[in-house]
Amino acid sequence: MFICLLLAFVCPSPIVDDAQHHLASFERVWSIINDKHWDLKGTGVDWKAVHETYLPRAQKAKTRDDMRKVMRDMIHELGQTHFGILGAERYEELDNLKAGMPWGTGDPGFKVRVVDGRVFVVSTRHQSPAAKHVPVGSEIVRFSEKDMREAVKTAEKAFEDAQQKSLYLNLTLNDLFSGPEGDSFDLLIRAPGTESDQVVTVGWVKSLGQVEHLGNLPPVSFEYESKVIDQNIGYVAFNIWLMPLIQRFPQSLKEFGDTRGMIIDLRGNSGGIGFLANSIAGYMVSERGKKLGTMNSLDSQINFFINPRAPQEQFDRPIAVLIDGGSASTSEIFAAGMSDLGRVRLVGSRTAGAALPSVVESLPNGDRFQYAIADYISAGGLKIEGHGVEPDLAAPHTLESLGHGHDAALKAATQWILQQGDNP
Amino acid sequence: MKRTFIILLLSACIAQAQTADEVLDKMTAASLGKNAASGLTSMVMSGTLTAPNGLKGDLMAFRKSGGKIYVKSNLSMGTTEIEVVQACDGSDCYENNPMMGPRMLSGDEKSALLSQNDLDGMLDWRQTYESAELMGSEAVDGQDCYKIAVVSKAGLESVQYVSKATYLMLRTDMTVSSQVMGQMKTVTYLTDYQDFSGFTLPKKMTTEVMSQQLITQIDSYEFNVDIPDAKFEIPEHLKVAQ
Numbered sequence: 001m002f003i004c005l006l007l008a009f010v011c012p013s014p015i016v017d018d019a020q021h022h023l024a025s026f027e028r029v030w031s032i033i034n035d036k037h038w039d040l041k042g043t044g045v046d047w048k049a050v051h052e053t054y055l056p057r058a059q060k061a062k063t064r065d066d067m068r069k070v071m072r073d074m075i076h077e078l079g080q081t082h083f084g085i086l087g088a089e090r091y092e093e094l095d096n097l098k099a100g101m102p103w104g105t106g107d108p109g110f111k112v113r114v115v116d117g118r119v120f121v122v123s124t125r126h127q128s129p130a131a132k133h134v135p136v137g138s139e140i141v142r143f144s145e146k147d148m149r150e151a152v153k154t155a156e157k158a159f160e161d162a163q164q165k166s167l168y169l170n171l172t173l174n175d176l177f178s179g180p181e182g183d184s185f186d187l188l189i190r191a192p193g194t195e196s197d198q199v200v201t202v203g204w205v206k207s208l209g210q211v212e213h214l215g216n217l218p219p220v221s222f223e224y225e226s227k228v229i230d231q232n233i234g235y236v237a238f239n240i241w242l243m244p245l246i247q248r249f250p251q252s253l254k255e256f257g258d259t260r261g262m263i264i265d266l267r268g269n270s271g272g273i274g275f276l277a278n279s280i281a282g283y284m285v286s287e288r289g290k291k292l293g294t295m296n297s298l299d300s301q302i303n304f305f306i307n308p309r310a311p312q313e314q315f316d317r318p319i320a321v322l323i324d325g326g327s328a329s330t331s332e333i334f335a336a337g338m339s340d341l342g343r344v345r346l347v348g349s350r351t352a353g354a355a356l357p358s359v360v361e362s363l364p365n366g367d368r369f370q371y372a373i374a375d376y377i378s379a380g381g382l383k384i385e386g387h388g389v390e391p392d393l394a395a396p397h398t399l400e401s402l403g404h405g406h407d408a409a410l411k412a413a414t415q416w417i418l419q420q421g422d423n424p
Numbered sequence: 425m426k427r428t429f430i431i432l433l434l435s436a437c438i439a440q441a442q443t444a445d446e447v448l449d450k451m452t453a454a455s456l457g458k459n460a461a462s463g464l465t466s467m468v469m470s471g472t473l474t475a476p477n478g479l480k481g482d483l484m485a486f487r488k489s490g491g492k493i494y495v496k497s498n499l500s501m502g503t504t505e506i507e508v509v510q511a512c513d514g515s516d517c518y519e520n521n522p523m524m525g526p527r528m529l530s531g532d533e534k535s536a537l538l539s540q541n542d543l544d545g546m547l548d549w550r551q552t553y554e555s556a557e558l559m560g561s562e563a564v565d566g567q568d569c570y571k572i573a574v575v576s577k578a579g580l581e582s583v584q585y586v587s588k589a590t591y592l593m594l595r596t597d598m599t600v601s602s603q604v605m606g607q608m609k610t611v612t613y614l615t616d617y618q619d620f621s622g623f624t625l626p627k628k629m630t631t632e633v634m635s636q637q638l639i640t641q642i643d644s645y646e647f648n649v650d651i652p653d654a655k656f657e658i659p660e661h662l663k664v665a666q
Contacts, residue, residue, distance in 0.1 A: 212502035222502075243504035246522055279523045294606060299599075300634050303606035307525045310661075 017365070022067040025363035026058040029071050029085070032361065033078070038297045038374050043078050050077050064365065071369075080386070086159075086360070086368040094158045097151055098176060101144045105221075106181030106204025110134055111268060113324070113397050114169055117156075119148040120402045121189075125208065129184075133200040137192030137405035143177065144185070151176065166325030167270065167352035174268075179204045192405045212242050226252040228259055233417055237265035241272025241330040249280055253315050261318035261417035263410065267348060271329030278304045281334065285343055286314050290379070292337025295356075297374035304333060318420040319344045320413035323391055328352035333376065336389045340380030345416055346389065348409040349396035353388035444556035447570045447586050448549045454591040455546065457622040465489050467543055468649045471642040473497055481505075483640060486649075487543040490514045492656040495541065510537055513656045526662050532600045535580035552576055559583070564594040564613070592617050592624065608633060620645040 030051050034040070040047055054074045061067040068085050075083045109128030110121045119140045124131040140148050155172050159165045179185060184203040191198065209221030223239040226248070234256030238245065256262055278292050285306045292304040308314070321335050321344045332351045338344040355376040360368050372385055382389070395412035469485040481499035486492075493512040498505065509520045510529070517529040517537055529537060539545065545552030559571040562585060569585040576582075585595040593614055601607045616627035625645055631638040 210503060243501045243506075246506070247504065275523060279525075282525050297634055299609040301607040302634070303604065305604045305606075307527050309525050 017064055019062060021365040022061055022064065023058055025365045025367060025369075026054070026061075026067060026071055026074075028361075028363055029369050030054075030074065032369065032371055033075070033083070036298070036371065036373050037078075038372075043080070045077055045079070050074060064367070067365070068367065083372070084370045085363075086370060093154050094172065097146070097154055097172075101146070101176060102179035102183070102185065102204075104178060104180035104183075104204060105207060106179050106183070107207045108177040108179065108185075109202060109205055110177070112140060112170070112173055112177070113326070114152055114166075114173060115397050115402060116399060117149060117152050119152060119173055120397065122397055122402070122407070125205070128205050129202040133202050134187065134189060135191050135405055136407070137402040138189040139402075140187055140189055141197050142188035146176075167328050167354060170268065170326045171270065181206050192403050209239070210244060212240075212244065224248050226255065228256065229263075229414070231414055231418060232259050233414060234259040234262040235265065236262065237267075237269075239269055241269070241274075241276040243273065243276075245276055246279060250283060250313060253283060253313070256315065259317065261320070261420065262315060263320045263322060263413045263417070264344075265322040265410075266327045266331040266335060267322050267324040267409070268326035269328075269331040270326060270352070271331060271354075274304070274330050274333060277330050277334035277337070278306050281306045281338060281343075282309045283313060284315050284319060284338070285341060286311065286316070290341055292333055293340075293376055293378040293382075295374050295376045304337065318417045320347050320416055321345070322409045322413060323348045323351050323389060324396070324409070325349060325352055325388075327389075328354040329356065332384050332389050333378075336378035336380070336382050336384055339389070339392065340378050340382065345393060345413070346391040347393045347395050347413040347416065348391050349394065350390050351384075351388040353384060353386050355384035442558070442570070444558040444570075444572045444574075447558065447572060447591070448553075448556055448574075450591040451586050451593060452547070452549055455624055457619070457624055459622045462547075464543070464547060464647060466647070466649050466651050468646040468651070469642055470644050471640055473499065474639040474641075475499070476636040476638070478502065485541060486651050486655060487541050488651050488653075488656065489543055491538060491542065491544065492651075492653065493517070493537065493541040494651075494655050495537075511656055511658075512538060512541075513653075513658055516658050518658055518662050520659070520662075526659070528658075528662060530604075531602045532580055533602045533605060535576055535578035536598065536600045538578070539576050539580055539582070549574075554579075561588070565615075567594060569594055590617070592626075621647055623647070 034047055054070055057070045058067065061070050068087065071085050075085070107125065109125045109130030111123045112119050113122045121134050121136055121138045121140065124134060124136060142148060151173065155169050156165070159168045181204050184201050186199050186201050188197050188199055190196070207221045209223035212220055212222045220240060222242045222244055224244065225237045227235050229235045234252065236249070236252050281292060286308050288308055290306045292306065294304070295302045321338065323331070323335050323346055327335065328351065332355045335346055335351065339346050356372045356374055360370045363369055376384055378384060393412050393416060395409040397408060401408040466486070466488045471483050472480065473483045474480045479499055479501045481497055483495070483497045486494040491512055491514045495510045497508045499508060506522045511518060517534045518526065519529055520526040539552060542552050553574045554577045556572055556574045559573050562569055562571045564585045568588045570588060572584045572586060574582055574584060580598070582596055582598040584593055586592070587594050595614065596612050597609070599607060599609045610631050610633045612629055612631040614626035614629050617624050618627050623645065627642050629640040
């Protein structure tokens with residue numbers, strides 16, 4: 001059972017700015033690729049020769065920037081996109097971003113996305129204070145004395161070298177708004193369709209999710225929403241692929257018994273247990289011998305095979321899957337595989353391109369090295385890592401749609417399902 | 425001194441001269457102890473399982489001569505509990521796992537389940553393996569071992585590491601290939617051997633797969649327990665589905 005949850009930027013190490021630590025970082029990067037790459041031979045690169053070529057340059061590198069250039073050039077020899085050096089000092093700026101802000105596990109009652117360098121509310125939690133005072137489509141201008149456009153700039157700069165920039169950006173910005181449950185806070189917002197800013201007071205509420213434990217990781221909140229929306233369409237959304245899904249999802253399908261179709265909303269879902277993707281797919285694919293894709297590591301090749309469920313458990317109507325830059329790993333494995341099989345329509349915007357455990361390791365000089373330990377190829381031959389999954393129907397959040405308080409992807413998915421008719 | 429060296433050299437040559445068959449015969453004898461192979465018809469094993477990502481639970485394995493196997497795991501992860509069953513009726517094998525749904529097992533997946541739980545093979549390796557070849561020596565956790573490549577009658581290849589000192593198996597490597605699951609390499613370490621009613625069996629098995637560890641801790645082994653054949657039968661709905 002593979003964890004494809006994105007766990008990045010942990011265990012920071014101090015910034016050390018001397019030649020010895022820079023050279024040690026160079027050696028560490030070379031060794032990681034040498035020891036952990038799933039198919040170094042297949043790249044056609046003589047990795048030992050690459051070391052000999054770049055070592056003299058590394059030995060001459062005096063500054064952090066010099067060494068980063070050497071390491072990036074060395075990595076570039078692989079011709080693969082999902083390896084990168086991430087600068088250390090930019091993470092200090094990120095830490096400063098949260099400094100002075102409230103801390104806690106309380107839910108602000110809304111989710112945000114960055115659109116054109118600005119922070120917009122894209123959904124609110126039913127019956128929360130935010131649902132009453134912060135309409136969907138509102139721009140958050142200021143929070144806890146921090147200008148949100150400046151916050152976006154800082155975060156964008158920190159993640160500019162990361163392959164999954166959009167994912168990290170949105171995770172970081174959503175995390176800024178958590179705080180102590182029960183307390184209230186002020187937001188300066190610009191509501192959709194208005195020209196002036198206003199201060200609203202909302203409160204942090206208890207997280208709706210079910211607290212789940214995933215190995216030695218801190219407890220995570222599993223949030224699952226299932227309902228029948230307008231036009232008699234089933235709608236299911238969950239924030240992480242965890243074990244409760246194997247009970248909750250079939251239950252939702254029973255409730256969607258006479259609906260015209262289903263929308264699975266994976267926007268902002270950054271992963272979880274990998275095999276749950278093919279587990280859930282078994283309720284929507286009835287043909288035997290199908291798989292979502294294949295993961296190749298150093299000594300194994302794992303098929304994400306689909307075992308079709310019994311006919312009476314199958315959902316056989318049109319399915320749209322909503323994706324965006326916050327959809328990563330297991331969500332991408334599911335979306336790409338189901339799309340390749342022609343079973344779903346992907347609606348929204350390109351996913352994060354982080355289908356694998358995206359390991360980020362601190363280097364001796366404090367920089368980070370991001371690398372993949374396996375390769376994942378979807379059923380249709382798509383390499384997701386570093387590329388992402390493109391929607392069949394592009395419907396990103398835009399200033400215009402947010403200005404009208406609309407969820408562009410949800411609207412497009414609904415229209416597509418209606419076009420399919422009752423018997424596609 | 426010179427004489428001691430010659431004796432040691434001679435001992436080493438004798439050890440090297442052993443064939444894979446001889447080593448495996450001694451391995452069987454070391455496990456059986458004073459028990460007669462013909463006297464064992466069934467075995468029930470109970471213990472606990474700890475898998476990656478906080479998945480853990482209880483395990484019961486029933487083995488009966490004739491290739492009959494029934495392994496039930498009650499697992500929990502977070503707030504979710506599941507029951508996973510893998511079983512063979514002497515001919516066919518199936519898995520009922522709520523994560524993936526019920527399905528019949530075939531190819532290496534079926535062979536691996538049979539070879540890991542085969543009571544007949546434990547009593548006489550020739551019933552399970554088609555061939556065995558001594559590959560040389562290699563240390564496992566500091567213990568010098570015979571390294572033996574075996575091929576099961578179903579064609580599953582594995583490498584076994586048998587202690588030169590105790591003739592107990594300390595490690596087994598296997599690559600399971602299946603059209604369904606793909607190809608997966610597993611390395612299993614067998615440790616904490618203890619006496620159970622005269623049999624010498626491991627209390628702990630640690631399996632490494634894709635950099636993750638699965639630990640099986642055995643609490644008890646019972647022998648010659650009456651297990652009705654109905655326990656191993658393939659569920660009717662699975663027969664129909666295939």
